Amino acid sequence: MKKSNFDVVVIGAGPAGYVCAIRCAQLGLTVACVDAWSDKNNKPSPGGTCLNVGCIPSKALLDSSHHYSFLTNYAAVHGITTKECDIDIAKMLQRKNKIVKTLTTGVKGLLKKNKVTFVHGIASIKSAKEVHITKSDGDQVLVAESIVIATGSKPLELGFLSVDQKQIIDSSAALELGKVPGHLGVIGAGVIGLEMASVWSRLGAKVTIWEAEDQFLPMVDKDVAKQASKIILSQGFDVQLNSKVQAVIKNKKSVTVTVLGAEGESQTEVDCLLVAIGRVANTENLGLSDLGLAQDSRGFVEVDAQWKTNIEGIYAIGDVIGGAMLAHKGSEEGVAVAEQLTNQHGHVNYAAIPWIIYTWPEIAWVGDTEQQLQIDNVDYKTGSFPFTALGRARAMGDTEGMIKFIADANTDRLLSVHIIGPSASELIAEAVVAIESELTAADLARTIHGHPTLAEGMHEAALDLDGRAIHY
């Protein structure tokens, strides 16, 4: 069998793995990056869940459906009337697939440019120094000084329910529906459930979401969650909290869902049922148990603060170690491990990771929620600003939502920022820089923001912390 030697073998070419591989290469290490993902033609498709069936394709459909929703619901107030407005789902999916193709090809190009050896195949770790690759054109052994596991995560399935990807689907198939379902049922009102519900409800589906928790968006700041339930829940999809799916029966053309809610058991018939209840570590085929690599009860690989597993020389990063399942968190861990391997200090500030939910308006935040700060007994102060008071938001016609700042009451240091509103995903970047740089609210209040922009809302919320917002 062919044997090759590398300084580092990275398993997985998602946003954690390929970024780690490139950073290692930049630092002068010899790197192989192994990935098993194939496209419909069995060609390699690096980029992991994010590029293939996650962040990118979902955003493509969110944007397409947003345009449709604008034309049918909001264009009229701008003085734009449309005679006919049709949806060509096939074309919409084609556009999405083309974007995925462009970007995965781009990752291949980036790896090549950085002289990372890309290996398309299934990896299993034989020892702390050896990775065995099963692939179509002959198996191969990679020998490495260090191994980085970055194999990501996959959708969690409900025990009693098997996903057939036609009537009962997971998030990947929800990006591939050939026609708009009449009634889409969704189990789980988390980020993925809400985003897919947004896409298909905008395109005309009736959407019902069942959520077992009794709170809407419990991980979000309470003021933002309150606004979100008001705004988002008025957009044509029905979120039923405190509702546990008890049974699912597949009929010929529909699915009957039995739900135990606050008012007892009820049955709903849907055309298609999306299971979006969370994600678990993807460690199949890696041979971790034979290796004795420590995993927690949910299968996530256990690592210490330096992303070291219990086996010397093997590291793990990204979704496979659990925590925040975010592409940008994984990428940053990839960079940190690479730098650590070359004797630098690996830097990931888990307190300054932006979180984004791509509903419309978008929800984005960084830092602790107000309810968490109360639990932690932090002495804080808050400031906020509504988008209704912003000229730019008025001009856009997107006036729903607000920005909330929380700062330390004693030092004025910015602790967290919570946004629900247009382009919250972009606005949050300023807050992340501020928190990472340990700025105070007064620092942002003293920083000039362009006019008219949505970012002025950030300025005003910072001013409001000091009781001196100008425009509200």
Added chain:
Amino acid sequence: MNIDIKIPEFSESISEGTVSTWIRKVGDHVDEGETLVEIETDKVVLEIPSPATGVIEKIIKDENEIVNSHEVIGQLSESSQNIAQNNQLDSDDKGVVSENNANNKSDNYKKTGPSVRKLIEEKNVDIASISATGKNNRITKQDVLVAYSKDQQSNLSQSSIDVANRNNEIERVPMSGLRKKISDRLVAAQQEYAMLTTFNEVNMSQILSIRSKNKDKFLEQHGVKLGFMSFFVLAAIEALKEYPVYNASVEGSDIVYHRYINVGIAVSAERGLVVPVVRNADAKSLSSIELEINKLAAKARENKLSIDELTGGTFTITNGGVFGSMLSTPIINPPQSAILGMHAIEKRPIVEGDEIKIAPMMYMALSYDHRIIDGREAVLFLSHVKRIIEDPIQLLLHL
């Protein structure tokens, strides 16, 4: 207004201290409670906090000077910034006041950014030693590099202290308070005591097998690794009960027998050897002894041991084995009368019956004060310890 920076009351057993390091310098802005200066005594390093927020006006006692309880070693003046802020509070313009408050407050901590924090970690610079030159008390990359090069220089200059008395071959460094105390004590022990050492060897295979069989469970149950030391502590306690004179000390012409057993454990810390004490060890279980030794050793390494934790020992165990020592003669820690030395475990051929076998062996050394302990008892004490370590079940049976 000037505020004195004072040495607190030393405990009875400490007569004086030495100014070890001034962490902040004249002209530095300091916050109340922030550590200004470290004072080294023969037992512990004391961190002296700032009595108030302000600027250091004067340093009266420089580094390496001797200081006593309550002595004033420097002066602090309330910062002009605070005074300015107070004046502004009287102003009518509320908006300005609150903004200024925010700005002043924001000056209270040194701000860094991600790349600066990375550099601080990599250069291993103490953030307190960096003076921030950026806007609003921000530490810049340059500030880190300046502090780092100062660190490097001070390391260099420390090793070149007293240039005048130095020729090319020697280097003269004043002993630290702790080192001096260690030196005085050891010399005193050698001079006053009739010190003698007896040796024995012990087969460690029983303890090793107990340890490997139970180490995971022990860790899970007690949250601490199962080591050898606690077995030796228990074995020594049994022997001390059998031969109480080992737990006694000489005072003038009296022999003072202690009814309690406080076992000192010698720990090598960065500043020198310290001997924290496991109190009433005879009333403790193996796991709690192991836990306590661990805690004390961690504190010793961080120079955080309190005086209480360092005094009152009646018997000492020292383990030169951690550094690989095969055999040594430990020196008694006055006013105690004996010290047990453990050493490295090594596989050696031994004769069992008429066969040669390989066994994990350790040499033990017992230094004792011959004035009150006879040679016979010394040999018996050590063989008692040996018997228990080789057959630990005796601990249960108190044989």
